[in-house]
Amino acid sequence: MVIVMAPTCTAADIDTIADAAIEAGCEVSVSRGESRTIIGLTGDVAQFTTLDLRGMPGVADVVRVTAPYRLVSRDHHLRRSTVSVAGVPIGPGTVTLIAGPCAVETPDQTLQAARMAAAAGATLLRGGAYKPRTSPYAFQGLGEAGLRILADVREQTGLPVVTEVVDASDVALVASYADMLQVGTRNAQNFALLQAVGAAGKPVMLKRGMNATIEEWLMAAEYIAQRGNLDVVLCERGIRTFETATRNTLDVSAVPLAQRLSHLPVIVDPSHSGGHRDLVLPLTRAAIAAGADGVIIDVHPRPDQALCDGPQALVDGDLDELARVMRVFPPLVGRSRARGPIAFGELVTLEDGRVGSGIR
């Protein structure tokens, strides 16, 4: 940490700060220039947080030069991590496809979507039973009934389940059904929820807040890690910008950046960032090409009847291309497509037999 003193600061101001820092356990070095004095502090994150230096007399600016996170930092864990979700790896050697319906609506819709997902190469099933919606008048999800549907479909397809939890008090219930807990963009700084999923004993997919800097996103992950859970997968899903042609702006640069700053796997949600079906495949290709450890994609058997986010769900006709992308792009970036923990060859035939050949 670097403290830049105001031109008007006194020698006593400098001493006060140096003393406080030394007392907190930091090493201190003072650079007196003609116009500016700069105080350098080195030491540990936890020491700095006890110091509120900005409020002290004579301080012009405080510049943090080390990351404010520790457990999720790559400085502390040089090799990139692989998170295992019921045996399915998400990490640097593979590209994992997670797919399924945005919202669980009926057993049939969910099963059909799961089969579409598997046909395209998915090894994990996504599906929401609790839906955070901007409007209180919109469909809010089936709740526990939705979780039961997901569990049934898992049994039928062998696909482990990733599902969102929106309130700390629901974590135990959702964790009893899910293989991986998802924290959504609107809860990315719901610290009570982050701590609860940190204690739930299940892998967590943490979406980036749509207004979160990469650093804040990693701080949110640190909240989960601090409760003893390092099985966290970061998910870039677009940030809010002035551009309104897309629902959010996919920050594809965040993939290599977050991977350099943190050892955690980083995946991409091309469905929610763009908000248009036409963008999903180009953004999927871009995500894998940029080095993403996986992608999470909405698929729906009848998007025009979807209760949530129909316009962005892939349909049958898109699945061949998705399967091709999952087959040809990972090798170009030195990876294999993630295989599921079980053989699911028999799943890939849809009822109408049209898709499914892609992944052989």
Place this chain on the structure above:
Amino acid sequence: MVIVMAPTCTAADIDTIADAAIEAGCEVSVSRGESRTIIGLTGDVAQFTTLDLRGMPGVADVVRVTAPYRLVSRDHHLRRSTVSVAGVPIGPGTVTLIAGPCAVETPDQTLQAARMAAAAGATLLRGGAYKPRTSPYAFQGLGEAGLRILADVREQTGLPVVTEVVDASDVALVASYADMLQVGTRNAQNFALLQAVGAAGKPVMLKRGMNATIEEWLMAAEYIAQRGNLDVVLCERGIRTFETATRNTLDVSAVPLAQRLSHLPVIVDPSHSGGHRDLVLPLTRAAIAAGADGVIIDVHPRPDQALCDGPQALVDGDLDELARVMRVFPPLVGRSRARGPIAFGELVTLEDGRVGSGIR
């Protein structure tokens, strides 16, 4: 709602949409132009939300032309509302000052800050017992012990208490101590929390999400209102932009805009938006001049020792000017300063006698 059809749409596409809209209870009118067909729907918010028109064949764009909220809309409640917090009004006739420490740290610090607040003209006390912090290593608040301190200080000063709740499961506890519940910017789309405060039977101050449009902010208020609680005060506290010279960018235009769209009172937090002590008074003046129904301000007896947001807290030396602003600006915009529910004349003398004369 207006549906813009693609140039390539068919007559059947148009019919399908018109039929669906009529079935949902909307009035439909179709404008066929040479290049474009436009379908106008009129009817109620709730009807539209059951239609997912964007996913239907032939649709190029869907443009909403009525507000997606109802209970908080000024269309449905032409006169602007006044919310009463333990007898203190927040509304169009007054400018209410809410002040106090960012975080409750000790009984003494809280009492001193409350006295500073009262001296400057505050009629409500703010103070955080639960603090949502970006870093898990930062001070997270005293919890229920902090609530007890606030209740004690209320007894000593007569100032009703505004305090934040961060998790739905804490709402009953916090409501048992507080006169007004605050929902913070990071929880502005924590829908479980919004619904819980909606059912708690206490007035709510809803901070704008730092990435929320004005419409999304009003939708969050609608979540609270929908549970039967219309005692909601909106609080503009800055939005996230590319500018880094301030912590957030105070969107002062949001004050008149939100007041035109909603009947709810709108106040401003000049402390958290700017993040610098020097900005608090200019932004306070700007907020009142723009028509805010109140302001909420951090004060601290010893900001250099504050455990949270010290750099933005006003100190003793600022209070005379704050008191002057509260006295001279409200009449210029046709308002009086909000008076507390009780006489608090004896509170305004600080121990050192320096401030307090301002509000006579």
Place this chain on the structure above:
Amino acid sequence: MVIVMAPTCTAADIDTIADAAIEAGCEVSVSRGESRTIIGLTGDVAQFTTLDLRGMPGVADVVRVTAPYRLVSRDHHLRRSTVSVAGVPIGPGTVTLIAGPCAVETPDQTLQAARMAAAAGATLLRGGAYKPRTSPYAFQGLGEAGLRILADVREQTGLPVVTEVVDASDVALVASYADMLQVGTRNAQNFALLQAVGAAGKPVMLKRGMNATIEEWLMAAEYIAQRGNLDVVLCERGIRTFETATRNTLDVSAVPLAQRLSHLPVIVDPSHSGGHRDLVLPLTRAAIAAGADGVIIDVHPRPDQALCDGPQALVDGDLDELARVMRVFPPLVGRSRARGPIAFGELVTLEDGRVGSGIR
């Protein structure tokens, strides 16, 4: 300037940097911590710009701790400046009202708008002869014919003229008619234009780029100042954010901030930031209350027939309130309203006699 070295840097890396900095004339001090080495440089702006330290081996980050501008900096000129526009002051003692039509359309419209402006207390006339428009199909201004109209109206009303120049090759022509040259938001980083107005010998009003940080805005002013022209007035006019309810988001905090960083006067354009007539008066009040040295406002005798930005122009019915604001707010912030260089008492009676009493 502070250079943060990577944990993996070598002693040779540190020496290389120190040597380069010393050679450039900087003072260097090295703080070696256990985990991080920090190199502090002190010296002059011009020295730093010759060093491209970020690209050097072993460097993790470079943090600038002094402002990159000099001539416009308040560090180099402690007292805030007053700029005189044909005798009308813009600066810390006054609040100057600049008003007029967005675009010059006809002699009559311009004269009527100028009379409205004067009636509300304006001492400078704005009006565009060259209009930068997003669409090539929109009205682009009258060019030199518009400048002649402005000169005629100046003669009839005594109001000095502020008008925009959009291309470096037009500067001499526009300067031959105008009393103050305006550089618009879209040209805020058109460096050829900035240099040309810097050499034109007339005061300049520099609008903030809608995507410019405060620092970049001051750097643009530095371009003008570097050509020998320190008569620059900064104009905050809203920045681009995710919020679409307003045309741009007025960054009212930029007023006190820019005044702290620079000695130049800072005014506000409440018309173009909000984009709605209803917002102009609240934002004008907010600007003056926040400490602006002036405001620039669109007025139009017939906004429904305006060729440019009609929806935001004030009309006759708003002028009484504008005049009242100009009369009662400046004294509250320790200022007087700027008086024009001439008596213009006879101008304040509009044809219908309704307004004009306000400014006596």
Place this chain on the structure above:
Amino acid sequence: MVIVMAPTCTAADIDTIADAAIEAGCEVSVSRGESRTIIGLTGDVAQFTTLDLRGMPGVADVVRVTAPYRLVSRDHHLRRSTVSVAGVPIGPGTVTLIAGPCAVETPDQTLQAARMAAAAGATLLRGGAYKPRTSPYAFQGLGEAGLRILADVREQTGLPVVTEVVDASDVALVASYADMLQVGTRNAQNFALLQAVGAAGKPVMLKRGMNATIEEWLMAAEYIAQRGNLDVVLCERGIRTFETATRNTLDVSAVPLAQRLSHLPVIVDPSHSGGHRDLVLPLTRAAIAAGADGVIIDVHPRPDQALCDGPQALVDGDLDELARVMRVFPPLVGRSRARGPIAFGELVTLEDGRVGSGIR
């Protein structure tokens, strides 16, 4: 265009609007609902721009439903265009690599950079002789001397030259040396410059303004097209957002979106968006995977001595991977790498023989 009337509008208000629209040549259809009346207008862009409907009585909102551009729109030109730069194609069948130094510094540096570029597969040479810099104290480019160096290097390498022009008065000069004129992000709404390059008879690369919506970017292209020049290549180079970990946020979604809205080719600048060398290759892969028609990349033989943007320039060690990317990614998206107009086999051997094999 759709006009949404306020609930309080009168029948006369509706008639006034309908009459004005009919007079302007639009077709009009009025949908009277119980709560809202909606007026649909169909017709041509040029007709709408003469109407300033927002300012008319009774109007609540005006919603444009057709694009405000015409010549660059894909509606008017269904097949995507290929732009030829001295025989090198940029368009839907190829992926064109444009590379070279950010700024031309010396003949030697430029030639070396050009050879690096060619070795990696570039068929066009970039290099700046006029540099728009935020600071007036930074290197501003060599001007015409730089153009001469570029022309010499073109002669030695056969690579056509792409170079920036920053002022309308320089267009003729720059066009006399360049094969393609570049308009930079800071000049993306410098309409005088856009019109000048539109008349210069050379292909133009138009960078997206860092604060420009996709629509505004296309409107800027329309300015060029309107002067008779349809040889415009759009270049996405990152937008300004709240994220500061990257210089700008590459909006990779803009590639497929702009290609859907416009027939013009769309390329990506991965160097300036990210601002870090480490991001250039991942973003290059992402751009090609998303469907970009080309990429423009900074290379420099000695980035630590570069006078401009050294930290983002690729160095020798990166070129093998760039060459590999240019070889293996285009076929995956159904394209070939653009070949230059001449054989340049002998160029690919750098002096030290390390790179160059990649592109065979």
